[in-house]
Amino acid sequence: MELDEAVRDTNVQMCYSCGKCTLACPLTHDDHIYSPRRIVETILAHGEEGISPAEMWECLTCNACSTYCPSDVKFPAFVREIRGELVKDGSYGECSHAGILHSLMRLMAGGQVKQKRLEWLDDSLETSPRSNVLLFVGCAPYYDAVLSEHGSHTETTKSAVKLLNSIGIKPRLLKDEVCCGHDMLWTGETETFEDLERINTERINKSKVKKIIFTCPECYDTFKENYKDLREDIELHHLAQFLGDRIDDLEFKENGKKVTFQDSCRLGRFQGIYEPPRDLLLAVPGLELVEMEDNRKKSVCCGTSCWMNCDQESKRIQVERLEEASTIADMMITACPKCLIHYRCAMDGQSKLDTDVKDLFVMLAESLEP
Ligand code: SF4
Ligand code: SF4
Numbered sequence: 047m048e049l050d051e052a053v054r055d056t057n058v059q060m061c062y063s064c065g066k067c068t069l070a071c072p073l074t075h076d077d078h079i080y081s082p083r084r085i086v087e088t089i090l091a092h093g094e095e096g097i098s099p100a101e102m103w104e105c106l107t108c109n110a111c112s113t114y115c116p117s118d119v120k121f122p123a124f125v126r127e128i129r130g131e132l133v134k135d136g137s138y139g140e141c142s143h144a145g146i147l148h149s150l151m152r153l154m155a156g157g158q159v160k161q162k163r164l165e166w167l168d169d170s171l172e173t174s175p176r177s178n179v180l181l182f183v184g185c186a187p188y189y190d191a192v193l194s195e196h197g198s199h200t201e202t203t204k205s206a207v208k209l210l211n212s213i214g215i216k217p218r219l220l221k222d223e224v225c226c227g228h229d230m231l232w233t234g235e236t237e238t239f240e241d242l243e244r245i246n247t248e249r250i251n252k253s254k255v256k257k258i259i260f261t262c263p264e265c266y267d268t269f270k271e272n273y274k275d276l277r278e279d280i281e282l283h284h285l286a287q288f289l290g291d292r293i294d295d296l297e298f299k300e301n302g303k304k305v306t307f308q309d310s311c312r313l314g315r316f317q318g319i320y321e322p323p324r325d326l327l328l329a330v331p332g333l334e335l336v337e338m339e340d341n342r343k344k345s346v347c348c349g350t351s352c353w354m355n356c357d358q359e360s361k362r363i364q365v366e367r368l369e370e371a372s373t374i375a376d377m378m379i380t381a382c383p384k385c386l387i388h389y390r391c392a393m394d395g396q397s398k399l400d401t402d403v404k405d406l407f408v409m410l411a412e413s414l415e416p
């Protein structure tokens with residue numbers, strides 16, 4: 047295992063045991079201590095012998111620890127590197143949903159799957175194969191196929207097209223787009239990630255696309271931080287940021303809801319995009335935005351990542367967050383499809399939770415003036 051390299055590249059050797067990371071970690075609470083400080087200390091003291099695979103798979107890679115680390119220890123990146131080595135040794139995390147989403151990602155990486163990726167498009171939505179603005183759809187069509195009990199996720203994509211149309215943009219869509227590879231990268235399946243990266247890169251690079259817009263923060267973060275060969279003249283934007291810069295071009299009708307915003311880890315702590323989604327919500331007349339106590343960089347992860355290790359800890363984190371949202375707002379808004387799915391799932395059987403969870407772009411598209 048290339049442990050020394052992982053330690054050096056992620057500043058792990060700079061740890062001075064202050065414990066701020068453990069205090070920030072959402073997995074740590076009264077009955078359960080998950081301590082990145084102790085994990086780092088143990089690995090520094092004992093090398094490979096000090097690695098606990100179970101602890102490596104339990105981390106949510108949410109970046110709360112690194113946000114508060116005074117020594118710039120990049121713990122989630124360290125976990126990602128170690129997971130890559132664990133996978134080489136045949137150790138995997140526990141997949142949710144019998145691993146079907148991971149299997150789909152591997153199939154897409156093979157490049158031979160004939161997809162029906164654009165079946166959600168309808169006549170009310172305007173797209174153009176010649177546009178130089180690409181809307182990267184992500185895995186929403188697969189979420190609809192596999193997780194339909196938690197609502198429609200192509201609704202988000204339809205809303206994105208509607209919002210872009212309202213400011214005069216007919217985006218291009220790729221019928222042979224594949225998964226961005228985020229989950230494969232963060233679960234240590236590096237070769238599968240590289241295959242997905244290569245397929246998307248080749249297809250996009252040979253087009254005349256100049257801008258790519260993402261509705262999913264994980265796709266955006268992955269393209270921005272991990273795609274190495276994308277044409278350099280292509281601009282990357284998350285839709286919240288893109289629309290936030292054109293707020294004066296959007297016309298919304300009255301909406302009397304009281305909402306709170308859930309910052310996702312990749313959009314917030316990873317990419318620092320906190321204000322544009324809030325600015326967009328505040329542009330809707332009558333809409334009231336209230337904040338949960340832990341917001342922006344202090345926001346709490348949605349409790350499970352990469353369709354892995356979804357357990358009682360995940361449910362505790364999700365239900366606590368929903369309880370807080372329900373005491374202050376009619377609705378929790380998120381700009382991440384996975385937050386949306388996990389919170390909606392956690393609401394099942396929680397009749398005391400008097401709240402709803404909605405995607406930012408669905409909310410905005412519903413509020414557009416006709
Ligand atoms: S916050 Fe940083 S320096 Fe402090 S214990 Fe955690 S990893 Fe070490
Ligand atoms: S990335 Fe999140 S879950 Fe993992 S150790 Fe850091 S704070 Fe805890």
Ligand code: SF4
Nearest residue numbers: 142350356387388391
């Ligand atoms: S919280 Fe998310 S990962 Fe866990 S069971 Fe529900 S949908 Fe699946």
